[in-house]
Amino acid sequence: MVCRLLEALLSAAQRGEVMESSEQCPPDSAHQEVNPVFLQQLRELDIPEEAARQALLHTRNVSAEEAAMYYFNKLENEEEGDEDMMFKMVFVVNMELSMGVGKVAAQVGHAAVALYQAMQEKNTWREMVWKWDHAGAKKIVLQGTNTAHLLELQALAMSLSLPTKLIQDAGLTQVEPGSSTVLAIMGEEEMVNNVTGSLKLL
Structure with a gap:
């Protein structure tokens, strides 16, 4: 499932739909604002908005693919480490x-x-x-x-x-x-x- 989602992002990138962060978000605002194009792409993968924002901030708005990988890896680790935490x-x-x-x-x-x-x-x-x-x-x-x-x-x-x-x-x-x-x-x-x-x- 995760692989398919990431493949969709890669496909979009090849079609020119995924834009580099430098075109959308000035470097000095990367820590405060997220790239709206990347955010929308992550939301289309059913990633909650706040989680998508955090993923983009942690990956410095490099790309939606990087943020998605961060999100899914973090989610997998949390499910393994915090399995009993409710x-x-x-x-x-x-x-x-x-x-x-x-x-x-x-x-x-x-x-x-x-x-x-x-x-x-x-x-x-x-x-x-x-x-x-x-x-x-x-x-x-x-x-x-x-x-x-x-x-x-x-x-x-x-x-x-x-x-x-x-x-x-x-x-x-x-x-x-x-x-x-x-x-x-x-x-x-x-x-x-x-x-x-x-x-x-x-």
């Missing part, structure tokens, strides 16, 4: 607020989007998100006792360097403004379990 995102709902089903669903949605956006700020977090998504994007909703409990869990998660996001509601429906509704935590499964492993499913 990631998950958990949502701890503040049960003290007695929110309705729809309200809880909306707040969990807010938490998922907010944490995902926050994790785009660091390279290591972006890679974690990619691995999590690649492995099925596992998500678990759990019960938290009250606001103090959510804050305690957040502090513990942060002490373990796990990305977190605490949602505070605007107070337009059901709860008071500023109420802490849902805590989202992301990370390697065993690490997250150190924080939320004793909690009950919602």
Whole structure:
């Protein structure tokens, strides 16, 4: 499968569809920007955009072929070395607020989007998100006792360097403004379990 994908890139190069990076991307921007032509070619191979960008940066925008080889080699090594490593995102709902089903669903949605956006700020977090998504994007909703409990869990998660996001509601429906509704935590499964492993499913 990988060989066929690389053969497709080579074929495109022979037809003149693959352009040299010097024609598209100035050398001094190679560390900051990726060649859009190469990025598109990698996306056509079903490589996730963030992974494609990282592959191009690591190979200095030389070519889509080089980036594809880097990506597939890295993926193969990760599958061999991190076979048992799984990631998950958990949502701890503040049960003290007695929110309705729809309200809880909306707040969990807010938490998922907010944490995902926050994790785009660091390279290591972006890679974690990619691995999590690649492995099925596992998500678990759990019960938290009250606001103090959510804050305690957040502090513990942060002490373990796990990305977190605490949602505070605007107070337009059901709860008071500023109420802490849902805590989202992301990370390697065993690490997250150190924080939320004793909690009950919602």
